[in-house]
Amino acid sequence: MNYWLMKSEPGECSIDDALAMPAATVAWTGVRNYQARNFMRDAMSVGDGVLFYHSSCAEPGIAGLAEVASPPYPDPTQFDAASKYYDASAKPESPRWMLVDVRAIRRTRLVPIAELRAQPELSEMAVLKRGNRLSITPVTAAQWAVIAARLLAP
DNA sequence: GCCAACGTTGGC
DNA sequence: GCCAACGTTGGC
Numbered sequence: 748m749n750y751w752l753m754k755s756e757p758g759e760c761s762i763d764d765a766l767a768m769p770a771a772t773v774a775w776t777g778v779r780n781y782q783a784r785n786f787m788r789d790a791m792s793v794g795d796g797v798l799f800y801h802s803s804c805a806e807p808g809i810a811g812l813a814e815v816a817s818p819p820y821p822d823p824t825q826f827d828a829a830s831k832y833y834d835a836s837a838k839p840e841s842p843r844w845m846l847v848d849v850r851a852i853r854r855t856r857l858v859p860i861a862e863l864r865a866q867p868e869l870s871e872m873a874v875l876k877r878g879n880r881l882s883i884t885p886v887t888a889a890q891w892a893v894i895a896a897r898l899l900a901p
Numbered sequence: 902g903c904c905a906a907c908g909t910t911g912g913c
Numbered sequence: 914g915c916c917a918a919c920g921t922t923g924g925c
Contacts, residue, residue, distance in 0.1 A: 754923090780908075780922095803923055860924075878906040880922045 762811030765851035817848035
């Protein structure tokens with residue numbers, strides 16, 4: 748079992764949007780970074796824990812808990828000429844972009860990035876590293892435990 | 902809107 | 914394969 752932090756712009760898909768979907772599940776479309784793709788394609792397993800993070804918004808931070816809900820499969824938006832994620836070089840017989848489904852479990856209080864930075868135990872979190880731009884980053888079991896027990900406890 | 906940081910592109 | 918230019922991310 749692994750743990751991940753996945754960024755979503757709430758204007759595109761917030762934790763509440765995800766919870767409102769059938770089975771509270773969304774296909775994680777639109778990732779166009781190879782490192783992030785490789786995490787989904789090669790390293791994720793169904794049931795992995797996910798911190799649902801709101802980015803590029805007024806209050807960036809952890810907004811909910813989720814889990815990986817499918818094996819990897821081709822991102823359908825890469826083949827859709829009408830999509831902003833269209834990739835003309837990707838063909839159905841040779842897909843370039845893979846994704847997983849993510850099932851939202853619950854909304855949490857908003858844990859701002861500044862609060863994460865204030866936790867010494869989280870100083871090595873990939874998402875907090877200087878210059879980080881990855882939309883999907885690994886979370887260690889120890890980091891997950893700190894967040895779950897201290898920051899997200901009722 | 903600013904800007905640091907980093908990924909990608911493409912000429913050579 | 915190098916590397917400058919460009920584009921994107923994302924917090925502030």
